[in-house]
Amino acid sequence: MVSPADKSASGRNECPIDAVLRLLMGPWTTYILYILRTQGPRRFGELKREVGGISAKVLTERLRMLEDARLVHRDYQATIPPQVTYSLAPRGAELNPMLDALKDIALRWQKEDAQAAVQGAAAKAAAE
Template identity: 80%
Template sequence: MTAQTSLSPASTAAPTPAASCGSPAAAGKPTCPVDAVLRLLMGPWTTYILYVLRTQGPRRFGELKREVTGISAKVLTERLRMLEEAQLVRRDYQATIPPQVTYSLAPRGAELTPLLDMVKDIAIRWQSEDAQPVRQAAE
């Protein structure tokens, strides 16, 4: 996905037709910019990979595979390629023997840091709330 998406609060002006969150555009593609970002992030393992890179820093493939528990090498490769294409992840290749490839957040991926942190905070709060015993309605 190569569409430019801005999540900055500076874009609080009235939405233009191309940026409105309404019915699909003539070509059948959604025109809502929020939809485009969420579709990118909702792919399997995507937020997990971004979160690991955000919290652990640059990682080589094997390190990422160990830290993203349960992901297969094939799926990790696909996700990293997709994230690189979307300019969220940077792939740094060093022609050594053996070759070294390191993945890190690209500037666009780093822009998602506040969003990932907010989602993490909500998830922790919800887990805590869900762990509380359910109160009886009769009380």
């Protein structure tokens, strides 16, 4: 049975987790959150260097989306030149336990996949 809380604004039945997952599914989003969480506040240029391969346009889009979702805080200092620093907002920090769990699963799966690849290669070599 679907509770009233499980209905979206459109009235459709929806998993309550979907809204959070849609935020995190965008390109580079989890990587940006991971850097801000593990390395602390960062300026735009620092984030761009640390998220290798991301364009300035995409980084700007992702940061704006995360700021709009209140996951990231943007601190603007009217200095010359202006300084903008990004950090995890309290709402973003609420994701830490989930991100830790996902990291643990990802590391375990990487290890399992590597072991399976070695076993598969050994079985293939033995069959030849």
